[in-house]
Amino acid sequence: MGYPRQPSIFLSEEHDAFRTTVASFVQREIRPHADEWEAAGECSRELYRKAGAAGLLGLRYSEELGGSGLDFMATAVLAEELAKSDSIGTAVSLMAQSEFALAILADEASDEIKARWMAPAIAGELIGAIGVSEPGAGSDVAAITTRAVRDGGDYVISGQKTFISNGTRADFITLAVRTGEPGPKGISLVVFPTDTPGFEVGRRLDKLGARASDTGELYFDECRVPVANLVGEEGQGLRYILSHFGGERLVIASFAVGIMERLIELGLDYAAERQTFGSPILGFQTWRHRFAEMATSCEATRLLAYQAARLLSDRDPAGDLAVSMAKLRAAEAVQSVAAEVLQLHGGFGQMEESPIPRYYRDVAGFSIGAGTSEIMRELISRSLISTINTNPTNKETAR
Ligand SMILES: Cc1cc2nc3c(=O)[nH]c(=O)nc-3n(C[C@H](O)[C@H](O)[C@H](O)COP(=O)(O)OP(=O)(O)OC[C@H]3O[C@@H](n4cnc5c(N)ncnc54)[C@H](O)[C@@H]3O)c2cc1C
Numbered sequence: 001m002g003y004p005r006q007p008s009i010f011l012s013e014e015h016d017a018f019r020t021t022v023a024s025f026v027q028r029e030i031r032p033h034a035d036e037w038e039a040a041g042e043c044s045r046e047l048y049r050k051a052g053a054a055g056l057l058g059l060r061y062s063e064e065l066g067g068s069g070l071d072f073m074a075t076a077v078l079a080e081e082l083a084k085s086d087s088i089g090t091a092v093s094l095m096a097q098s099e100f101a102l103a104i105l106a107d108e109a110s111d112e113i114k115a116r117w118m119a120p121a122i123a124g125e126l127i128g129a130i131g132v133s134e135p136g137a138g139s140d141v142a143a144i145t146t147r148a149v150r151d152g153g154d155y156v157i158s159g160q161k162t163f164i165s166n167g168t169r170a171d172f173i174t175l176a177v178r179t180g181e182p183g184p185k186g187i188s189l190v191v192f193p194t195d196t197p198g199f200e201v202g203r204r205l206d207k208l209g210a211r212a213s214d215t216g217e218l219y220f221d222e223c224r225v226p227v228a229n230l231v232g233e234e235g236q237g238l239r240y241i242l243s244h245f246g247g248e249r250l251v252i253a254s255f256a257v258g259i260m261e262r263l264i265e266l267g268l269d270y271a272a273e274r275q276t277f278g279s280p281i282l283g284f285q286t287w288r289h290r291f292a293e294m295a296t297s298c299e300a301t302r303l304l305a306y307q308a309a310r311l312l313s314d315r316d317p318a319g320d321l322a323v324s325m326a327k328l329r330a331a332e333a334v335q336s337v338a339a340e341v342l343q344l345h346g347g348f349g350q351m352e353e354s355p356i357p358r359y360y361r362d363v364a365g366f367s368i369g370a371g372t373s374e375i376m377r378e379l380i381s382r383s384l385i386s387t388i389n390t391n392p393t394n395k396e397t398a399r
Contacts, residue, residue, distance in 0.1 A: 001268045003261040006299065010306040015077050018070075022081035025054050034087035037212035038358065041204065042169065043090040045127070048097070052124020057098040061106050065114055066122040071313035075099065075247065076254040076305055083258030086355040088362040089212030095251050096165035096213070097121060101128030101174045103244045104189060108232035117172050117191050129170035131161045131192070131218060132241060138163070139375050141176070142184040142238055146220060148177035154224040155179070155190060160202075160217070167216030168204045170194055176241060179234050187237035191229045198223040209362035246312050246319055248370040249327040253305040256330035256366055259359055260298035263341040264291065266356065270345055281344065290340055297333040304329055321383045328376035331367035338363045 029050050030043075037043040051057050052066075059074045061067025068074070082091035098121075105118050120126040137143035146159025157177055161167070173192040180186025192199075202217030232240060268291065271281040281287050304326035311319035338360045342349040349356045367373040 001265065001272060003265040003268075004295070005261065008302070008306060010073060010310060011077070012073075015073055018074055019077045019081055021054070022056065022078055023084070025051070025056065026081055026085045030082075030085035030087060030090055034085060034090070034212070034355075037087055037090055041211060042214045043087070043093050043212050045169075047090070048094070048124035048127060050124065051094055051098075052122060057094065057124055058102070058118075058122030059098070061102065061118065061122060065106075065119045067106075072247070072250060072309040073306065073313060076250060076257075076309040079251045079254035080258035080261070080302075083255040084262040086262075086358065087212045088255060088259065088359070089210040091255060092165055092210050092213040096130065097128045099247050099251050100130040100165070101170075101172075103247045104130075104174055104231060104240050105191070107244070108189070108236075108240050109191070110228070112228065113191055113231065121172075126171040127166055127169060129164050129166040129173045131164050131167070131173040131175040133163045134160060135162050139372055141241060142187065144176055144178055144187060146175075146177050148179050148188065148190065148225075150179070150227065151224075153227055155227060155230075157190070157192070157198075157220045157223040157225060159220050161220075162217045163205065164216050164218055165213050167218050168201050168214040173218070174231065176237055179237075184238045185235055187241075188234045189231040189237040189240055190225055191231060192220075192223070192225055193229075196223045196225060207365075209358070209365055211358075245371060246308070246323045249323045249376075250305060250308055250312060252366055252370045253301065253308070253323070253326040253330035256334035256363070257298060257302045257305055259334050259363060260294065260301070260337045263337050263356070263359055264294050264298065267291065267294075267341040267344050270348075274346075287344065290344075294337045294340060297337060301326065301330045301333045321380065324371075324376045324379045324383075327371065328373055328380065331363075331373055334363045334366055 029047060055068050056078060058065065058067030059070045059078060063069050079095060082094060085091055102118055102121055105113060121128045132141055134144050134146060146161065148155040148157045171194055173194065175190050175192040177188055177190055178186050179188040198221040200219040202219055205215040207215055271287055274281050308319055308322035308326045311322050342356055342360050345354065345356050348354055
């Protein structure tokens, strides 16, 4: 039984054709290896090359760099389909590179950086990571302390990063460093080659879900990086990071939509087949209605995500609010669907031979990564409050 996805007014025929291409890539290149990569704690390096050759690592980037020049709707479709691979860790690994590490470079980096780092990453020849979080700075990005001090034509970088996806084997890191005073204005971004002397990968972190994605601790001890590796302008790093969170949040929201589809599909198959008290589980109204709720939740989340994707594609400032709402709702919806489908599978849902417990673990992090649900609520509420403050009618009322 497939998931009964409805046609969407947001998607063109090209998006639908692209979905078919990605779905067949997932079926052919990821699902057969999902168990092996989950156990290994990383997907194969070869997968990046295959994804690059299939055009999946540079969707929104310029054709001169090997990208496809598409929009955020394509990003959403790609994330939905990759998430159905039974290995969300693999999907995270690919998109931590294509969306998280490269998006800022695409918009802000010099042509030299783009040619040296982006083009081979889009081709899948290099692996990239985004390095922002530190032991003392997660949600509060402005608190980072990894320092970059200018010395002649170099920055000398010292500090530590943690929780970095692809961190243990990345060839380069789009790295947030402090080049100025404490606070938001003193942050810059540099492209950091991981063969730089003084760089060390610490622990490969053992985590609850997304286990096919390696997550690392990174140490920088007086690492020299040419000033030419600066991304955009010095002191503008926080602005670049914040203005590119939209893409990351859209990816997580779209992963959630894809996972909900996959779980509902797996659940329907199981409920149609599994007999109890002489009836398939699908014969019980309570489960049919729970499927109705799950599908409605999936479609509502998809709509929020597509609305956000459209606004982000149009570079409409309303995209930030839309994507925060999409990500908040997506995390709640997918965690609820994963719990329902786990319950539906009874004892079998506890068994590692089924993909269900893996999805249940994987989605726990959806309310954390790319901005926690608390931060999403904060951003949404700030937006609401600013509307009240700037709306003359409301000001009038307040007086
Ligand atoms: C698997 C995984 C992969 C990751 N990959 C990357 C990566 O590739 N690159 C990277 O840079 N980072 C990465 N991260 C880090 C991730 O972005 C952070 O974990 C996330 O931003 C939260 O930061 P934190 O863990 O320090 O939690 P904290 O910021 O310490 O938050 C702890 C709790 O306090 C709440 N909280 C914090 N501030 C507020 C507030 N103002 N109001 C209300 N509640 C608040 C949070 O919502 C949360 O519940 C990854 C994390 C994980 C788990």
